[in-house]
Amino acid sequence: MSPIALLPAAGSGSRMESATPKQYLxxxxxxxxxxxxxxxxxxxxxxxIVVVLSAADEWWDSYDWSAFGRLMVLRCGGGSRAESVLNGLQALSAGMPGDxxxxxxxxxxxxIDPALVSGMIDLLCGHAVGGILAIPVADTLKLATPALQIDHTHPRDGLWQAQTPQMFRLADLAGALETGLGPDITDEASAVEKQGLAPALVRGSPWNLKVTYPQDLQLAALILQARNT
Known part of the structure; x- marks a missing residue:
């Protein structure tokens, strides 16, 4: 079966300092x-393209999504991103092959650049484990003390900043999340890594920005406007 995309969208985005959930800003x-x-x-x-919403989401139906013909909505979001992903995978597993x-x-x-996603699929479709988009860390890294002083400079050699998409087989990822949910699971790859597997790193893009803080919306707007000119 052709690959599918899954978007966990059940969170509130509290760091955006807005009453509107981040995904609807x-x-x-x-x-x-x-x-x-x-x-x-x-x-x-x-x-x-599958979107996992909270069962209590009151925003989704306020918008017109008719332009997206491959869209599927699941209202089974969990209390964390990992739980939302797992719930979505479990819902999909009833009608899709595990591979x-x-x-x-x-x-x-x-x-996200569609060409990056296409390239990732082409590169990883025959991979034994799967992998993620990521970029090498360029900045100097400092480890902080509880008092917000520098403890030491951390070597950045070999360090990569994880992005998404993260691409794994349905059954493998669901199994990894089922056995490995916890505060140390901050992305799908970390759950897969706990199974003793080594996901591949696929070079992403610095423009693949994750909107986390209010100023990130302005950066995202600039990136999208530049792309469409």
Missing amino acids: NLLGKPLIWHTLHALHAVPELAR TWVLVHDAARPC
Whole structure:
């Protein structure tokens, strides 16, 4: 079966300092998640784009999503990102083969380049484990003390900053999350790593911004506007 994308979108985005859930914040006249879905629908290899919402989501139905023909909505979001991903995978497993490739992508990464996703699928479709988009760390890293003083400078050699999508087979990722949920699971790869497996690193892009803080919306708007000119 062709790969599918899965977007956990059940969170509130508390660091955005807004009563509106992050995925619905206005970005160039549309909800933020609209731009993410628009980019993923430009990836021809994806058979379906699945959005995992909270059962209590009151925002989704306020918008028109009819432009996205491959869209599927699941209202089974959990209390954490990992739980939302796992719940979505479990819901999909009833009707999809376990070896289906699933690309988990942050709903708040609206600037993903469709060509990057296509290249990732082409590179990893025969891989034994799967992998993630990531970029090498360029900045000097400092380890802080509890008093917010520098403890020491941490070597950046070999360090990469994880991005999404993260691409794994449905059954493998569901199994990893079922056995490994915990505070140390901050992305899908970390759950897979706990199984003793080594996901591949696929070079991403610094423009693949995750909107986390209010100023990130302005950066995302600039990136999208520059891409469309």
